[in-house]
Amino acid sequence: MQEPPRGAAAPHPYAALEPRHVLDALEAVGIRADGRLLQLNSYENRVFLVHDEDGRALVAKFYRPGRWSDAQLAEEHRLLAELQAEDLPVIAPLALQPDGRDAQAIAQAPASLARVRLRPGDAGAERPSLALAVWPCRAGHGPELDDPSTLRWLGRLMARLHQVGARERFSARPTLDAEAFGWQSHARLRDDGHITPAEWPAWDSACRQALELATQALADTPTATLRLHGDCHPGNILWRSPDGDDARRGPQLVDFDDARNGPAVQDLWMLLSGEREAMQQQLGAVLSGYRQIRRFDGRELRLIEPLRTLRMVHHSAWLAERWDDPAFPAAFPWFGTPAWWSQQTVQLRQQIEAMTEPPLDDPADWGLDD
Structure with missing residues (x-):
């Protein structure tokens, strides 16, 4: 097979998203997960199905670094909040509670968006920073477009x-x-x-x-x-x-x-x-x-x-x-x-x-x- 693009030698930032680091990041924004963790099918971002200690099913999205600026991410969340206020059927993200150490609120962004600093396993390694949002999990199926x-x-x-x-x-x-x-x-x-x-x-x-x-x-x-x-x-x-x-x-x-x-x-x-x-x-x-x-x-x-x-x-x-x-x-x-x-x-x-x-x-x- 022809090798397509030439890959980068440095580890990808998503390499730091080990299960324990995902759970640590969620705790840093006020969500205590019960340990269940399933990575969902998403390529652009990293998305996980988790459950909190109350049994709620949640979807945690770690945004791809470098794709959107914090200001651009904030505009996405503001649009979702505006649509939800108008009672449109969108699934809006939850308010987060960053702890100020490993997670911080993004300036001029809705409370549903935070930036978390992951804890890599290698001592002395740089701690990558990713934007994080969490949604309630909703089930459904595709629309019947022949109807x-x-x-x-x-x-x-x-x-x-x-x-x-x-x-x-x-x-x-x-x-x-x-x-x-x-x-x-x-x-x-x-x-x-x-x-x-x-x-x-x-x-x-x-x-x-x-x-x-x-x-x-x-x-x-x-x-x-x-x-x-x-x-x-x-x-x-x-x-x-x-x-x-x-x-x-x-x-x-x-x-x-x-x-x-x-x-x-x-x-x-x-x-x-x-x-x-x-x-x-x-x-x-x-x-x-x-x-x-x-x-x-x-x-x-x-x-x-x-x-x-x-x-x-x-x-x-x-x-x-x-x-x-x-x-x-x-x-x-x-x-x-x-x-x-x-x-x-x-x-x-x-x-x-x-x-x-x-x-x-x-x-x-x-x-x-x-």
């Missing part, structure tokens, strides 16, 4: 989210655009030598052409930007049934880690799948729900395929940038192989075709607008 009533429900939920998100903009978090998501990702892959030499010319040509089309589409489509979930794929939507702790049923939004400024359609297009005709029907259901609560600018539908293209290129760069994290080679062993880059080239060419086709029709033209 029009589910899609309408999700459309209403996205509209309510955007009503809140439109009140102001993030000042520290970035805005979704072609430069940051697309061209910078292309440059990193080019400069760091992650792409196998034989596959580079074809991939580079397809990527440049696709990014040029995406850039032009974004420039030609004036849209309002607002605070978004940013990564609203079905895996970040929990569909819940009533239980003893919560009588609600329906969707709950989780994982606002990618929250940023951008157009409303960014939070809608990942609910669509399949061939064009199927996506058209799904879109009709989503927007019929959305428009019950909030106006949707039909011009944004031109951005669905450009945004999908940016996500594809960004995903490749994300995998390359994270290759020094031991979790990534284990989880993505096919990344960096000639077959991977050939597949990416084919998909980018498909995106070029998709971006030159007419966009999905606006269901407002079907008499579904409010």
